[in-house]
Amino acid sequence: MGVYIFYLFGTGLIATSVAALLMKNPVHSVLSIVTSFFFLAGIYAGLSMQFLAVIQILVYAGAIMVLFIFIIMLFDLQKSEYSKDRFLWRDIIPLILMIITASGFIAAIGRSEAIKTYVVNAKLPTNFGSVNAVSFEFFGTANSVGRYSFLFEMISVLLLSAIVGAVVLAKRKL
Amino acid sequence: MVPLSSYIMLSTILFFIGLTGVLVRRNIIIMMVSIEIMLNASNLALVAFNRFRFYNSNDGMIFSFLVIAIAAAEVAVGLAIVIAIYRKKKTVMIQDLSVMKH
Numbered sequence: 505m506g507v508y509i510f511y512l513f514g515t516g517l518i519a520t521s522v523a524a525l526l527m528k529n530p531v532h533s534v535l536s537i538v539t540s541f542f543f544l545a546g547i548y549a550g551l552s553m554q555f556l557a558v559i560q561i562l563v564y565a566g567a568i569m570v571l572f573i574f575i576i577m578l579f580d581l582q583k584s585e586y587s588k589d590r591f592l593w594r595d596i597i598p599l600i601l602m603i604i605t606a607s608g609f610i611a612a613i614g615r616s617e618a619i620k621t622y623v624v625n626a627k628l629p630t631n632f633g634s635v636n637a638v639s640f641e642f643f644g645t646a647n648s649v650g651r652y653s654f655l656f657e658m659i660s661v662l663l664l665s666a667i668v669g670a671v672v673l674a675k676r677k678l
Numbered sequence: 679m680v681p682l683s684s685y686i687m688l689s690t691i692l693f694f695i696g697l698t699g700v701l702v703r704r705n706i707i708i709m710m711v712s713i714e715i716m717l718n719a720s721n722l723a724l725v726a727f728n729r730f731r732f733y734n735s736n737d738g739m740i741f742s743f744l745v746i747a748i749a750a751a752e753v754a755v756g757l758a759i760v761i762a763i764y765r766k767k768k769t770v771m772i773q774d775l776s777v778m779k780h
Contacts, residue, residue, distance in 0.1 A: 506679060507680055507682065514688050517692065518691055518695070521696075521715055522695060524708075524711060525708070530705055530708055530711075533707075534711060537714065537715070541718070544722065546769065547685075547688075551725055551726065551729040552729065553728075553729070553739055556725065556739050559746065560746075562753065563746055564714075564746060567750070568749060568750055568753050569714075571753060572707065575760065575761065576707060578761070579764055579770065585769065585770075588773065588774075589703060589704045589705045595701075597701060598698065598701040599698060599702060602697055605694065606691060608692060609690045610690055610697050611689050613683050613687050614683060614687070619681075619682050620681055628733055629733070629734060634740060637739075638740065638743070641740055642688050652740055658725070659744060659748075662751055663747060663750065663751055665751075665752075666751035666752075666755050667754065668758070669758070670754040671758075673755065673758035673759055673761075673762050674758040674761045674762060
């Protein structure tokens, strides 16, 4: 049963990702990517990462991609502008190179015995992938600091600097 | 059950789809969307290795959260740059933006 769900979600993930690159209109492209993130959240849930699956939908599909759509709506591009983004014959060179490199990687992964021998372990820790485990790593307990508390604080500094940088860049005149 | 190699193969395919999008498309917004596809491919690889190989810790999931936070910062700054470019040039196609060439 789990095998069929993995292949269903994996096929949907690849199909919607490829469809995003084939769309002329950026709005259709971003909506296709949002669909692919829902499939990816399903794969995360299949790996018993429930909290990450929820965050993928809430933050990634719900916040980051909606920001993309918001910006595209601001631009008000015409149809003639989209037709500049057409497939040229010289684009066949990176396409073929990417297909060759990707098939090389996939063949190497398929032949690797070290990766193939790992299968899903039945006896996971009870709080694997839960909010409890994440908060323990990020915030620690009442008496101790979590292993990644400093990293968490650094991420908040990074996001603050990104906010300031975005405001400065998008401002018409400083 | 599905072996680890299937997840890593899916992650590889997703990464190369994103790389192809960056190389082939000319719309800056779709190039940024392709960068998001590549970040998600790395997330999938981290999570799969965490689940199969290091299932006594949650490090892969923690790193995935950090990647999502960095993606949010990258999108905010990148889209601000795109808005600044559009205000100056009235286009988002990279073939019209080759100011460094001349």
